Amino acid sequence: MRDPRNRTTLRVGHERAPEASAQPLETMAKTNQAPDNDDLARWMSRVALGDRQAFEQLYRATSGYLLAIAWRVLQHRDLAEEVLQDAFVKVWHSAGMYDARLGLPMTWLINIVRNRAIDLRRSRSNALVSAHGEDDSERIAALAAPGAGPEQWLDAAIQRIGVQECMGQLTPAQRQALALVYYQGLTHVEVAQALEAPLGTAKAWVRRGLDYLRACLQGRGMAAS
Amino acid sequence: MNYLRPELLDALARAHALGTLSPGAARRFTRVVAGSAVAAKALADWQGVLQTLEEGAPGSPAPRPRVWDGVQQRLFERAERTPAGEASGPRARGGPLAGWLRWPAGLVAGALLSWSLLVLRPQTFDMEAASGAAPASYVGVLQDAQGRPLLATAARRHGSVLTVRLLRPVTIEPGHALTVWAWSDTDTTPRRVGSWATAGQAGTIALPAPAESLLGRMTHLGLSSEAAGAAPTSPARPFIAEGACAKVW
Numbered sequence: 001m002r003d004p005r006n007r008t009t010l011r012v013g014h015e016r017a018p019e020a021s022a023q024p025l026e027t028m029a030k031t032n033q034a035p036d037n038d039d040l041a042r043w044m045s046r047v048a049l050g051d052r053q054a055f056e057q058l059y060r061a062t063s064g065y066l067l068a069i070a071w072r073v074l075q076h077r078d079l080a081e082e083v084l085q086d087a088f089v090k091v092w093h094s095a096g097m098y099d100a101r102l103g104l105p106m107t108w109l110i111n112i113v114r115n116r117a118i119d120l121r122r123s124r125s126n127a128l129v130s131a132h133g134e135d136d137s138e139r140i141a142a143l144a145a146p147g148a149g150p151e152q153w154l155d156a157a158i159q160r161i162g163v164q165e166c167m168g169q170l171t172p173a174q175r176q177a178l179a180l181v182y183y184q185g186l187t188h189v190e191v192a193q194a195l196e197a198p199l200g201t202a203k204a205w206v207r208r209g210l211d212y213l214r215a216c217l218q219g220r221g222m223a224a225s
Numbered sequence: 226m227n228y229l230r231p232e233l234l235d236a237l238a239r240a241h242a243l244g245t246l247s248p249g250a251a252r253r254f255t256r257v258v259a260g261s262a263v264a265a266k267a268l269a270d271w272q273g274v275l276q277t278l279e280e281g282a283p284g285s286p287a288p289r290p291r292v293w294d295g296v297q298q299r300l301f302e303r304a305e306r307t308p309a310g311e312a313s314g315p316r317a318r319g320g321p322l323a324g325w326l327r328w329p330a331g332l333v334a335g336a337l338l339s340w341s342l343l344v345l346r347p348q349t350f351d352m353e354a355a356s357g358a359a360p361a362s363y364v365g366v367l368q369d370a371q372g373r374p375l376l377a378t379a380a381r382r383h384g385s386v387l388t389v390r391l392l393r394p395v396t397i398e399p400g401h402a403l404t405v406w407a408w409s410d411t412d413t414t415p416r417r418v419g420s421w422a423t424a425g426q427a428g429t430i431a432l433p434a435p436a437e438s439l440l441g442r443m444t445h446l447g448l449s450s451e452a453a454g455a456a457p458t459s460p461a462r463p464f465i466a467e468g469a470c471a472k473v474w
Binding site for chain 1: 239242243244245248265266269270271272273274275276277278279280281282283284285286287288289291292293295296299300301385386402419420421422428429430431434435453454455456
């Protein structure tokens with residue numbers, strides 16, 4: 001089985017966006033080509049030298065994928081696009097800091113976008129609450145409701161990378177805690193609130209979930225030991 | 226604290242990759258990563274583990290065209306409106322800059338000039354406020370060895386971008402990038418703020434944290450030329466320019 005970290009699959013079409021959008025769907029172009037990591041690495045090196053054409057190619061190839069990450073954390077399209085714009089400004093200035101020895105270009109890009117989205121989510125939590133018209137506890141609880149996205153996304157990821165058996169040792173709470181923190185950028189406090197668990201327990205669930213994931217990947221030769 | 230102790234390093238790298246470190250701890254760990262290949266590897270390994278979770282996540286529509294337009298506008302449009310005036314040929318960091326002693330007097334002048342620019346010509350920094358009043362910002366005007374203004378900087382107090390504008394052309398060695406540093410009167414060790422591409426005279430530096438937390442205690446700014454792509458923990462000396470970091474609010 002090939003290492004999923006070496007591919008960048010763009011999932012579009014049949015899957016819904018993290019939030020029902022107010023914009024008409026026909027205005028949204030669909031991204032349907034998977035960027036090759038060799039291409040990404042080449043464009044990154046060109047961007048570091050100030051090559052605007054490579055910068056645009058990098059944007060065209062990755063922006064749809066990266067927008068999805070910000071969108072599911074922020075649950076708001078406008079904010080997600082704001083994050084994406086900030087992220088690409090940072091990419092232009094920081095491309096030279098990407099070190100191919102440490103990881104794939106897509107991993108580097110994902111972390112820029114996800115970190116910025118999490119920062120914005122936390123700094124604008126009040127604005128998000130007002131936009132949703134709910135108080136914070138209701139909104140967080142809704143994220144942990146049965147059938148909500150994060151658990152399903154984690155299950156899908158576990159299946160696609162082929163570690164169902166290994167990850168099956170996690171309890172449902174551990175899986176849910178991990179999914180909420182990774183996919184939606186919740187803090188430990190918010191996870192504890194959503195799952196009605198003590199803070200220390202919530203932290204332990206997340207930690208164990210991640211340690212299991214790494215061990216499972218290492219067992220399949222898909223992560224550094 | 227020894228951040229490189231294996232158990233602690235692994236825990237910090239895991240939390241940083243996941244995004245659960247507090248802002249202060251995250252900033253400290255970012256500095257550790259910048260100065261340690263071992264820490265950088267630990268973080269990258271965890272980021273790689275987490276990326277596998279993207280396999281199950283939903284996609285989204287492509288971003289609207291205005292996103293790319295905004296990127297272009299922020300990065301290039303103002304730079305292209307300025308006259309091309311970069312001097313040609315590499316200029317060493319030392320040479321004619323050696324022996325300058327005019328900075329202390331320049332700090333006051335720089336602060337005054339930066340205040341004047343912000344209030345009288347806020348569009349210089351793309352900061353025109355709807356009310357007509359300049360927004361709360363950190364500003365600076367850095368001067369060269371001869372005391373001539375060389376670089377203007379501005380960041381909104383709670384903003385995440387430092388806007389920079391060269392007031393005179395600067396030539397740096399190929400493969401280098403202009404880098405801004407900040408330090409305070411009480412802690413004179415310069416902290417790297419960031420670098421920007423020098424395709425034009427204006428640019429932006431994406432800040433890793435809100436300006437308030439990065440510049441709130443800083444009183445001085447410096448400009449150096451560093452190898453592009455490097456994340457040095459100390460600047461190349463002497464500075465190309467130096468000036469006060471002033472709060473305007």
